[in-house]
Each structure stands twice: as structure tokens, then as C-alpha cells.
Amino acid sequence: KEVNxxxxxxxxxxxxxxxxxxxITSNTSFFHGWEV
Known part of the structure; x- marks a missing residue:
């Protein structure tokens, strides 16, 4: 039980x-797209 x-x-x-x-990945790509 403990292992479970x-x-x-x-x-x-x-x-x-x-x-x-x-x-984090989606937010990072969002911010990078926004910067460009």
C-alpha cells in the first residue's frame, strides 16, 4: 500500500x-512573438 x-x-x-x-513554453513563445 505504501509503495502504491x-x-x-x-x-x-x-x-x-x-x-x-x-x-512556460507557451508563454515564452507568446512573449517572443509579441516582442518581434
Whole structure:
């Protein structure tokens, strides 16, 4: 049971990391497009 909880935590953390990265990427491209 403990291992399962750890895996769930890791999955949530990875998902959040991907969401944050995609958010930063889209914002960065937006700002770069705006500057040009």
C-alpha cells in the first residue's frame, strides 16, 4: 500500500511538471512573438 501511494505521488508530480513546462513554453513563445 505504501509503495502504491509513492507511485501516485510521483505520477501527480510528473503530471504537474509537464503542465508547468508546457505552460512556460507557451508563454515564452507568446512573449517572443509579441516582442518581434
Amino acid at each position: 501511494v509513492e507511485i501516485k505521488k510521483l505520477t501527480v508530480h510528473t503530471t504537474l511538471l509537464k503542465e508547468t513546462l508546457s505552460w
